[in-house]
Amino acid sequence: MYEPKFVDVAGIRTRYVELGAGEPLVLVHGGQLGSLYCLDAWGLNLEGLARHHHVYAFDKLGQGYTDGPRTEAEYTMDAIVQHAHGFLQALGVERAHLVGHSRGAYVATRLEMEHPGLAKSLILVDSTSIVAGGIPTPFYERIAESSPPWGTRAAVLLEPTANAYSARHITEDFVDGLMKIAALPKSREVAEKFRAVRHTQYYPLFARQGEELVAWIKAGGVQVPVLIVWGFNDPSAPLDSFGMNTLHLFAAHVPRTQMHIFNQAGHYSFREHPDELVAVVSAFIAAS
Numbered sequence: 689m690y691e692p693k694f695v696d697v698a699g700i701r702t703r704y705v706e707l708g709a710g711e712p713l714v715l716v717h718g719g720q721l722g723s724l725y726c727l728d729a730w731g732l733n734l735e736g737l738a739r740h741h742h743v744y745a746f747d748k749l750g751q752g753y754t755d756g757p758r759t760e761a762e763y764t765m766d767a768i769v770q771h772a773h774g775f776l777q778a779l780g781v782e783r784a785h786l787v788g789h790s791r792g793a794y795v796a797t798r799l800e801m802e803h804p805g806l807a808k809s810l811i812l813v814d815s816t817s818i819v820a821g822g823i824p825t826p827f828y829e830r831i832a833e834s835s836p837p838w839g840t841r842a843a844v845l846l847e848p849t850a851n852a853y854s855a856r857h858i859t860e861d862f863v864d865g866l867m868k869i870a871a872l873p874k875s876r877e878v879a880e881k882f883r884a885v886r887h888t889q890y891y892p893l894f895a896r897q898g899e900e901l902v903a904w905i906k907a908g909g910v911q912v913p914v915l916i917v918w919g920f921n922d923p924s925a926p927l928d929s930f931g932m933n934t935l936h937l938f939a940a941h942v943p944r945t946q947m948h949i950f951n952q953a954g955h956y957s958f959r960e961h962p963d964e965l966v967a968v969v970s971a972f973i974a975a976s
Contacts, residue, residue, distance in 0.1 A: 690705040690707055690731075690734055690735075691705070692704065692705055692727075692753070693705065693706065694753075695775070695778050695779065696778070697771055697774040697775050697778050698771075698774050699758065700749060700754060700755045700758075700771060700774075701753075701754065701755045702746055702747065702754045702755070702771070702775055702778075703726075703727065703746065703747045703752055703753040703754055704727065704744060704745060704746035704747070704775065704779075705727060705734065705743075705744070705745050705746075706742075706743070706744050706779070707734055707735070707737075707738035707742075707743045708737070708738030708739065708740070708741055708742050708743045709741075709742050710740060710741045710742050711741050711742065711784075711785060711808070711973065712741070712742045712744065712781050712783065712784035712785065713737060713741035713742065713743050713744070713784060713785045713787065713969075713973070714743075714744045714745075714776065714781065714784045714785070714786050714787065714796075715727070715730045715733075715734075715737075715743065715744065715745040715787050715788075715789075715792075716746075716748070716772065716786065716787065716788040716789070716792030716793075716795045716796050717729045717730065717745070717747075717748065717751070717789055717790075717792050718788075718789040718790025718791045718792045718793075718814075718815075719748075719751055719790065719791060720791050720882070720890075721749070721750045721751070721756075721757070721763060721768070721878055721879075721881075721882040721890070722750070722875075722878050722879030722880075722881075722882035722883065723751065723847075723879075724751075724844065724866045724869045724870055724875065725751060725752075725866075726747045726748075726751050726752025726753070726754075726865075726869060727745040727746055727747050727752060728752070728862065728865045728866075729789065729956070729959065730745050730958070731861075731862065731865075732857065732958075732959050732962035733958055733959075733962050733965055733966055736962065736963060736965075736966035737966055737969065737970070739966075740966075740970045740973075741785070741970070741973070744776075744779065744781060744784070746772075746775050748768055748771065748772065748792070748795070749762075749767060749768045749771040749772075750763075750768075750878040750882075751878075752869055753869070753872070754771075755874065756874055756877060756878040756881070757878075757881075760881065760885060760889075761889075763881060763882055763885050763886075763889060763890055764889065764890055764893050764894070765791075765794070765795075765798075765822060765890070765893065765894045765897060766893065766897060768795060769795055769798045769799060769802065772795050772799060773799055773802070773803060773806075776799075776806070782806075783805065783806060783807075783808055784806070784807070784808060785807070785808045785809045785811065785973055785976075786799060786800065786806075786807045786808075786809070786810055786811065787811040787813065787969065788810075788811070788812055788813065788815065789813040789814060789815065789956075789958060790813070790814055790815050790816075790817065790925070790955065791815070791817050791822075792813075792815075793812040793813060793814075793815035793817060793818060794815065794817035794818055794822065794898070794901070796810055796811075796812065797810055797812065797818060797901060797905075797910075798897070798901055800909075800910065800912070801900075801901060801904050801909060804909075804911075807912050808912060808973075808976065809912050809913045809914070809915065809972070809973060809976045810910065810912060810913075810914045810915070811914075811915045811917065811969055811972065812914065812915070812916050812917070812934065813916075813917045813918070813957065813958055814917070814918055814919055814922050814925050814931075814955050814956070814957055815925060815930075815934065816924070816925045816930045817898070818898070818901065818902070818905075818934060818937070819902070819930060819933045819934050819937060820898070820930065821894060821895040821897075821898025821899060821902075822890075822891060822894035822895065822898055823891060823894075823895065824891075825924060825925070827850075827851075827923060827924040828924065831846060831847055831850060834846070838870065838876060838879070839867070839870040839871060839876070841863070841867065843870070844863060844866045844867055844870060845858065845863065848862075848956065850923065850924075851922075851923060851924055851954050851955035851956060852954045852955070852956065852960065853919065853921040853952050853953050853954040853960060854952065854954075854960060856960070857956060857959040857960050857962075902937065905937060905938065905941055905942075906937075906940075906941055907941075908941055910938065910941065910942045912944075912976075913942075913944040913945075913946075913972070913976045914938045914942050914944065914945045914946070915945075915946050915947070915948065915968075915969070915972045916931070916934055916935055916938065916945070916946070916947040916948070917947075917948050917949075917950070917957060917958070917965070917968065917969075918931040918947065918948075918949050918950070918957065919949075919950050919953030919954050919955060919956075919957035919960065920949050920950060920951045920952070920953060921951075921952060921953055921954050922953070922954050922955045922957070923954060923955065924955050925955060927949065931947075931949075935947050944976075946972065948968050950964065950965075
């Protein structure tokens, strides 16, 4: 098991874990402000990755046990990216392999855009956010419409179950962790504030910044190897649309682009195939 720590990031109390030795590898989890996802999503991968790398994983701004934004104006993806960079600065991480899942893949890529040379490589897992500019897909709109009462076990299980090929990865300790996060007053407060500004502030700003990111990629901004990892059966980020669009975007402008597809895997492909994910990532980094 890993032992969480806390660090102050410009006044934001931030939870993180640090394991292993070797080249730095930073894991950026998915979800957005108000969702329950946190660094625990990497729980099935941490020890395996730490056998090869110096692994850092943290709770993004307003998620997990990390404090929420201090003002309404900070309910933006830009604030999330800046917090992620502040976390790396606080721990003295100057260069690292960046792994991002879902929304976290956008964060990882944007970090390299805003801080060239920070990334040794980019590893992007099941993400609509780069090619779609953060606009919510019908999958998540249906989830929001059918969500049971906040904090209930049914509410916690809804999204990971709907996004899974097999529910085997939805372990009791994982669910218990999500339940504890849901019980934090901060979590519900952030979720309510996010709902109030998502369509007037968060999504419009995200869309414009997403266009900037795509233009930067097309202009040859990515100078490091890119690995795209996808679940063949991902229901919220389907391979034949979002997965292949992401591949074509990077492959056309980044010569050192690869893709690995896990069969019988949903949106959390890295949890459904944890050992294979470790092997794929470690081999990619070793060859980079």
